Amino acid sequence: MGLIRWMSVAVVVTSLVLAALVFSSTWSELGNRIGAWITLAVFVLAWFTLGIRAFSNKTIAFSYIALLAVLLGVGVAFLPTMATLQSVAYPLVWVIAERTRNAIIGNVAVALAVGIGFVADSGTSPEALLSNGTIVALSLAFSLALGLWITQISTLSNQRHDLVLELHSTRDELAAISRDAGISSERERLAREIHDTIAQDLTGLVLVAQRAKRELDNNHPAAAAEQLELIEDSARAALAEARALVTASAPVGLTGDGITSALTRLAERYSRETHLTVTVDAEPLPTIARETEVVVLRCAQEALANVRKHASATRATITVSTDDSGLSITVADDGVGFDPNITHTGFGLEGMSERLALVNGRLDVASSAAGTTVRATIPKEVLA
Missing domain, CATH: 1.20.1480 (hypothetical protein mp506/mpn330, domain 1)
Structure with missing residues (x-):
């Protein structure tokens, strides 16, 4: 208009x-x-x-x-x-x-x-034709030049307008993709946390409850009471982990006194729940970031969970050490072992690998009929 x-x-x-x-x-x-x-x-x-x-x-x-x-x-x-x-x-x-x-x-x-x-x-005199023809030709030439120039500017303007609209559309698509990626990443994180904490606690509850039932069937009330106490402790631990997960706070195993103490408490708890002898061999460690401590603790939890569910072992050892390349945590057992080359449907080892990948770490697994060794390595540059 x-x-x-x-x-x-x-x-x-x-x-x-x-x-x-x-x-x-x-x-x-x-x-x-x-x-x-x-x-x-x-x-x-x-x-x-x-x-x-x-x-x-x-x-x-x-x-x-x-x-x-x-x-x-x-x-x-x-x-x-x-x-x-x-x-x-x-x-x-x-x-x-x-x-x-x-x-x-x-x-x-x-x-x-x-x-x-x-x-x-x-x-139609030559003078008139020359004069008038010049005027008409110049007017036409100027009109065509100006018109083509303005048309080109208009075309470029329309193209730029289309590009701006396309950029806006692409930006919205990227924002949606980024939002979806964030949601997917958060779901994966929650899946790992639930698997490494609450799911393991519930698995322990089931095993201890079964043991308590056997003790009651065998008329051993004292032993059954001990198992019931373990059930209560495990339930409280699962509840605490759930609350920590909801509030996005640090794992309940990390109370501020270092990863070595947290691993020691973890070993004692697994020993009580499974009657499996779990020992911790950790040299004095430098101060490391809380996020790295979480990765180390979760790897140890998952490795011990695998020992409990699959290894039929009697002993497991958690070893933590540092060198110039970084920190490594090794969980070794004397169980029946498995073939690492066979594809497994469980979430455990895959979840450990994904968790370590977040800190540029690496997972190595070695297994034989004499037992299994799971080694997680975290580079030095991400420790602090």
């Missing part, structure tokens, strides 16, 4: 100025001046009846451009001053024509009509 309004202003103002010029051209015959005024009136009327509607109708656009060429030819035939209408006619053709080719054809048609008008007014 803004373009139509400004073009309407241009048509009216140009027509009024030309009408005043025609009125002041007393050297011309009255009939020519009247013809020029009528041409201007038809020019204005044609714009408000056809020109405004030409933007949305191809047939009307073609008819209006043809009428525009005829009006300019007739107007120039009455008075050469009417050639000034080219300043409005050429832009009108450019904005109305749907394609660049149509705009060029329309401009050429207007130029030819103006040339015919000059011939009708000035004759």
Whole structure:
């Protein structure tokens, strides 16, 4: 609507100025001046009846451009001053024509009509043809150059607009992908935490409850009471881990006195629950980051859980050491072993590998009929 309004202003103002010029051209015959005024009136009327509607109708656009060429030819035939209408006619053709080719054809048609008008007014003498031809050619060339330049700018602007829209769309898609990736990562983290804590505690509860039942069946109330006490301790530990998970706080095993103490408590608890002898061999460790302590503790928990569920072992040892390359924690047992090359459906070893990958660590597993050794290595640069 803004373009139509400004073009309407241009048509009216140009027509009024030309009408005043025609009125002041007393050297011309009255009939020519009247013809020029009528041409201007038809020019204005044609714009408000056809020109405004030409933007949305191809047939009307073609008819209006043809009428525009005829009006300019007739107007120039009455008075050469009417050639000034080219300043409005050429832009009108450019904005109305749907394609660049149509705009060029329309401009050429207007130029030819103006040339015919000059011939009708000035004759075909060489001087007149040269003078008028130069004016028409220069006007047409300037119109085509300006029109093509503006068209190119408009095309580039539209392309940039499309690129901006595409960038916005891509940004929204990336935001959605990032959000989904964050949700997936958080789900994986929660799955690892639940598997390494609550699931292991519940597994221990089941085993201790079964043992307590056997003690009751064998009429050993004292032993059953001991197992019930273990059940209570395990349930409290599972509840504490669940609360820590909900509040996103540190694992309950890490109480601030270091990873060695946490591993010692873990070994004592597993020994009580499984009657498996678990020992800790840890050299004095430097201060390490809480996130790294969590990884070390979870790896030890998962390795011991695997020993309890699969190894049929009688002894397990947790060894923690550091060197120039970093920290390593090893859990070794004297169980029946397994084949590491066989694909397993459990979450344990895979979860340990994923957890270690978060700190650029590595998991190595060696197993034979004499037992299994699980070694987790964390590089030195992520310890502190």
